[in-house]
Amino acid sequence: MFTVTARTVLELGSELISSDVIAFYELIKNGFDAQSSSGVKIKFDILLTQRSAQTVLRSSVQDPEEFKALIERHIERDIDPSIKTAFESELDEANSTKELREIVANAPEKHNRIVVEDTGDGMSAKSLKEAFLVIGTSSRRDAVSEALKTGKAATPYLGEKGIGRLSAMRLGDTLEVVSASETDTHLNILKIDWSDFSEPGLMLEDIDVKPRKGRKKPTPDYHGTRLFIGRLEQSWSREKVAELGKYDFARLIDPRMPQKKRPKVTVYFNEERIATPRLPSSILEAAHASMKGRFEYVDGEPILTCNAEVKDLGFDHPPETHTYVLDAQEMQGAFGEELGEVLDEALQELGPFKFELYWYNRRRLSRVDSTGQNKSLRELQDQWSGIMLFRDGFRVFPYGEDRDDWLDLDRKALRRSGYLLNKTQFIGRISISRIQNPLLIDQTNREGLRENDSQQAFLNIVKWATQEALGDAIGTTEREHKPQxxxxxxxxxxxxxxxxxxxxxxxxxxxxxxxxxxxxxxxxxxxxxxxxxxxxxxxxxxxxxxxxxxxxxxxxxxxxxxxxxxxxxxxxxxxxxxxxxxxxxxxxxxxxxxxxxxxxxxxxxxxxxxxxxxxxxxxxxxTKETFDLKKVVDEVLEAHQSQFDRESIQVLRDDDPRPVKVTAVRGMVIQVLENLISNSVHWLDVRGKRDVSLTPTIRISVEANPPLITFEDNGAGISRENAEKVFHPFFSLKEKRKRRGLGLYIAREIANYHQGTLELSNQIDDETGRLHRFLFELPEEAKR
The missing domain is CATH 1.20.120 (Four Helix Bundle (Hemerythrin (Met), subunit A))
Structure with a gap:
């Protein structure tokens, strides 16, 4: 049987709670898990900041009364009267400047505190002993597991690991829990001094921590919990807490959640309410481009839909909208390199989610006009930049932090020409659910999602939407309206x-x-x-x-x-x-x-x-020349015969029996054929991996009136939504290693060069429900 040293608890807390923000986040979630109807209140009771205390101690004033007056000037305003009274009583009992200095030196540690308060169910003495003091309790996890089994719409708890209470350790060395349930008549009090756990050789069972009965409840129907955290690890000032409210607490909860559904978190520095701003709609309306998407299941099949809007690229163009739809086969092509054979299962297990991303050309936002509007927008974009992940409305860390490039946007941007798509240029949110996305779960240390196949599929989907789909929408708009x-x-x-x-x-x-x-x-x-x-x-x-x-x-x-x-x-x-x-x-x-x-x-x-x-x-x-189109097709296919044999691809021909003489640039026609063959070989392989009974087949026919090459295969095919996008330069649904996105674009340019056409036929294949047939037609006058 294992035994545990007391200091193990300290090590556990330091490993699992990696920052102050995550510590607050865990305590806030605990409040909402307790069904707090009025939300969670966090109060920083700061009598004297560390900086103020040091300023007073460096003073050369020797007269006790003058020294007391100096201390009074540095006491923070709006401090809790009870704290101020206790401190002033200490000052009144001092008989010398030396004693006053000792009181000031000890004041931040003794009187400064953080209070976390909720009006939830509260805890009885029994709950404190059997739940709060049990690290890793499984009650909430069991409830979440039951919800997953029964298919409930929402998770019963935000936390489930039973370690969130260790968050208080991150913030301060002492913890006092004051709680009561609705049926209690008195408050229940539990005091913990975390420094007791640090003594070498002390075992966990040697620490005597148990709840005691406190005074009567303030009102008979009172219920809730207050955590008093003392001997603070950090020096908290009004400015620091304001910064925390502006950049961290404001982003703890989905800023786009409707106000009525939004969990309420209020922050105070002493008695002053600290603003936790909401994301203003003005900055979203000012986005130069945006992407909204959803991953869902239609008739049991996974479908990714992305809707891009390009509003303003800095030159005259109408707003452009582009829709991208990927089914399982296309996702196999785009992400198969990373996930291989497990992709299908990963997509099925992933579960539905939504996202919305707003992109900004920061150079344009930095231009300050006479009203200062652009400067204000730039500051807002700085404040909210990053693509954040929210589960059931609550933040998943560290996604969206300044230091975190979880979608590889910065690394990708270094290799991208034209408009950059790096993380600081985005404001975005992705919404997942504990119930609907059961395998997207936090690592124990709250530093991201656990790595598994579903998590990898999720990352690949969001990366593709952000880097490829939005990039294609911006690039297409630029090419159509700003030729270069x-x-x-x-x-x-x-x-x-x-x-x-x-x-x-x-x-x-x-x-x-x-x-x-x-x-x-x-x-x-x-x-x-x-x-x-x-x-x-x-x-x-x-x-x-x-x-x-x-x-x-x-x-x-x-x-x-x-x-x-x-x-x-x-x-x-x-x-x-x-x-x-x-x-x-x-x-x-x-x-x-x-x-x-x-x-x-x-x-x-x-x-x-x-x-x-x-x-x-x-x-x-x-150079244009006259040649037999059928013979050129024969030559190209013969050159690929060893490849077809290697890939077990059969080629079927159905040509016009007569020669098909045309006048064209022979090399360009060959290039069109080379590209069509290259794409077919790839997508036949993609479908073959999903359907082992497939007989890979390419069908080619050459007709004379007008000169027409019909090229089709029974590979993965192309969705109707992407029928035109496959001809966009740099748009590709192949995996990263093979992703160029130029072949079909060049092939169509070649057709245009000859006053011909290269189109994807709108004939839907009965078996796949997708498009498979390309038509390369030369004009009638090319015939000889």
Whole structure:
């Protein structure tokens, strides 16, 4: 059987209650859990601040009466009369300045206190002994568990761990509990001196703490609890408490909660009420953009809906609204990288929640006009900045604190061009519930949510809404109403990384093959070096295009092509090294030749890909020529055949029997096809992970009148709400590692360049209820 030292209680309190704000928060929740009808009152009774006491003690005044007058001038105004009377009695009994100095030195510790008061159920002597003095009592947790089982609409308690009472320890060394239930005739008193617990070797059972009977209740029907916390750990001044009220107590409870439902918390410094402001609607109305969303279940399926409004980006544009809807499959694509196979279960267990986020261009708020209105708005935005999390109306810490970047907004903003979306630019709230979100529970130390699959799904959803959806809404509004040159950044850096992989693999080839068999390896090395030089030339085109300031179509097209080539280089060279590495200790001859044959087949496939990509180079892209559209489709599909075999994808063709001659830029048409194939392979994989019986299929048909390529697959599909958004630049529902968001945008620009169209057909698939078919149509005059 374990025994516990007394100081364990001190260690437990210091570990679990990490700040004064959390300590107050826990005590406030206890008041509301006691069903306090009038709310919770927190009063700072401060006779003499530490600073005032030190000022008096540094004085050179020697005359006792003059010294008493000096003390009187430093006593805080509106102090509780009983405290002031007791202090003045001490002063009157002093016979010398030395004694007066001792009284002043001890005054902050002796007379300053914090009082937490509620008019809840109160505690009887039995409750104090069997509940309050039992650390980790399970009564509230049992009640919450029962509510979860029975499906009640609201949780019966805000706290359930039975450790909130240790919060008083954080604030001061002594605690006096004065409480009474409705049936009690007298007050019940419990006194604790936490310093008693610090004696080395003392066991917990050696501390004699028990309630006693106090005076009669003030009125027969009185019930409630008052906590008197003394020997305060902090020096509390009027200014410090006002700051606490403005920035911390104001945010303890959801500031957007309707006034009638809002739990009442009042704060006093002595007898003066300290303001705890509410979030004014004026600052929300001044937001330059906003995002409101909800995660819910429709017919049992999880759905994320985000509604963005872009009101003012600093140039003339009408207010723009954008709606984003993600179902389980799209969330699988967006978040699957982080959660993998557990995502479906995590989404089902997560439970519904809502959020609203308001974004501000702080540079514009900082411009002060003649009325000072902008300055006032900037101060309000500073005061309320941060995206806070509330459970059943009460704050979950540390989310929304200045030091906390729980949605990775600042880190993401460092890599974002255009408008920044960092944490200080937001005012926001996210509302969850203990009953509806049972797995979103606090860590024991109150420093965030416990890590589990549902918590990870929750974070990914909010991050996507904040960073991707709102970012796309702002970017789309800017592109539509403020035309400007866009630039693709980072393609060259990604290529350098992939080149390093190629060189490392090539450098190891000769070391793993016996000397007599190196002639094929020399050929492999030569081929890879040529491909590497080709990639280097493409990278040079990126640099050239950047210098010349070319438009996005050329710039991004080359960048994406380089990335495709570089990935193929990396894959093939690494595969080559793996194949040859297996021969290091093997008996060569026929086996060596077989393995090298496999390697050469891989390089042959790569060569086809390179030949297909070559016409997409900048020089090749600009010249129109006449060609058979069906043959181009054949060439592209042949170059991907090894990939289709690897992914078990079947390709079905249904073409016009006649040749389909067109005059167009061949490389651009290839790029459209490459992008459609790349997307299909990805989303077929996404659906395949959810449906193991799926036979991945791509269907392509080429028609002549007018020239039309119909491309569809049976992958995850696209929701009707996102049918146009998939063509927005930088909008993507792929996981972070693959998220570029440029392919379909460039493909549509290519169609426009040819006076053609690239559309997502509005034909709904009967099986998925989603869109799967792309139509790439060239104008009639392109036909030859």
């Amino acid at each position: 040159k866009a630039r693709i950044v980072g393609a060259a850096d990604r290529l350098k990384t992939l080149e390093r992989r190629v060189k490392s693999a090539v450098g190891g080839l000769r070391e793993v093959v016996p000397p007599g068999e190196r002639e094929p390896v020399d050929e492999v090395q030569h081929t890879l070096q040529e491909l590497l030089a080709f990639a280097e030339a493409l990278r040079g085109r990126i640099d050239e295009a950047e210098k010349e300031g070319r438009q996005l179509l050329d710039m991004a097209g080359v960048g994406l092509m380089v990335e495709v080539v570089a990935h193929e280089l990396a894959r093939s060279s690494e595969n080559a090294l793996n194949v040859l590495g297996s021969l290091k200790d093997a008996d060569v001859s026929d086996e060596v030749r077989s393995q090298l044959s496999t390697l050469q087949a891989a390089l042959k496939s790569l060569g086809k890909r390179i030949r297909i990509l070559d016409p997409m180079s900048v020089s090749g892209r600009q």
